[in-house]
Amino acid sequence: MELIKPPLHPDRFPDELPYGYLKRLAELNQYESPAWLFRNLSSRSSLQTPALSIAVLSAAEWAGNQPTASAVGANTLHLRYCPLCIAERGYWRSAWQSWVSCACTKHQIWLVDRCPSCHSRLPLASTNLSHCACGARLADAPVEIIDSPVEQMQMFLDEGSVPEGYSILPREHGLEDSARAALISLLCNWLDYPKLTVHNFNRELKQCGTARIHLVNAAELLFQPEGLDTFLFRLSQRDSPEFYTSLVLKFVLRLNIDFPQPCFDTLKHQALSYWVHLRKALDQEQGQSSDIADLWEYAEWQVLPHDPK
Ligand SMILES: [Zn+2]
C-alpha cells in the first residue's frame, strides 16, 4: 500500500490527526475519498487506524513528516472536535480523538461529538473536514464553557501539567501520556461502574455529552479543593449497608494494581484515611468501639494486590 503524492500537498500540521490530513488532501484535490490517495489499498476502514495512517505518512517525505503522538485509547470511528478550532484552523487535531479528551484548552470549551443540526454522531469516513454528511457546518455547534477543573484535567492529559497548589498529584509525577489517559479513564468510570471498570473501560466515554458527568467527577477529584472527599463521599454512598464503604477500599486496590507509582501515595493514603474514619463513625453508631490502628491494619491489608491463585 502506497500513498500517491497528489498535485496539491501542503505539509501536515504538527498536531493534525493523520486521517484528518488524508481527508484534507482528498478535499483539496477534489478526490471523492482519501482512498483515492492510495495504490493497492487493502481496506478503506484500515485507513482510520492511527498506526497505519501514521506509518504511511511517515513514509511520504513530501507530507512534512511530522512526528505524531499516537492518541492513546483513540476513538478511530467518530469525530470529536472543537467548533472554534474547526472555524479558525480548518483541520482536525489528533488530541481530540482520545476517549478522555473532552475540552479545548485554547478556547476553554467542551468538545462536541454530534452534528449541530441532525444530532447524529460523526463517522470519520463520511464526515467532511468542515461539514456533516447532512450539510450542516461543524463550526456552527453551540459553544459551552468549561469549568476550571475540567480545563486543568485536559491540560494534565495534553501536556502532563499540574497547577501549583491543591492537586492531589505532585507536579513532578512523571506519568506518560498513556498513564495519564488511563488514570482519567479509571476515575471517570469508577464512580458509576466500579464492577465494569476492568473489562468495559470506556463504556460511557464514547460521547462527550453522555460522559460529561463522569469527566466532571474525575476533574473535580484531581483539581478541585476537597474534590477527593466529595468523590469518596459519593463512592461510599453507593455501597450497600452490609458492606459499608468497601467500594472505597476497592478503589484503592484498583489504584494499587494499575498505578503503583509513588506519586499516587497521597491519594491512596487520603482515601484509606477517609475509610478508617468513616468506618470508625459507623461502628460507633452501632454501639461498637473500634480501634483506629486496627482499622488501618485491616484497610491496608484489604488493598494489597493479592495473587488470584
Ligand atoms: Zn478550540
Ligand SMILES: [Zn+2]
Ligand atoms: Zn448532520
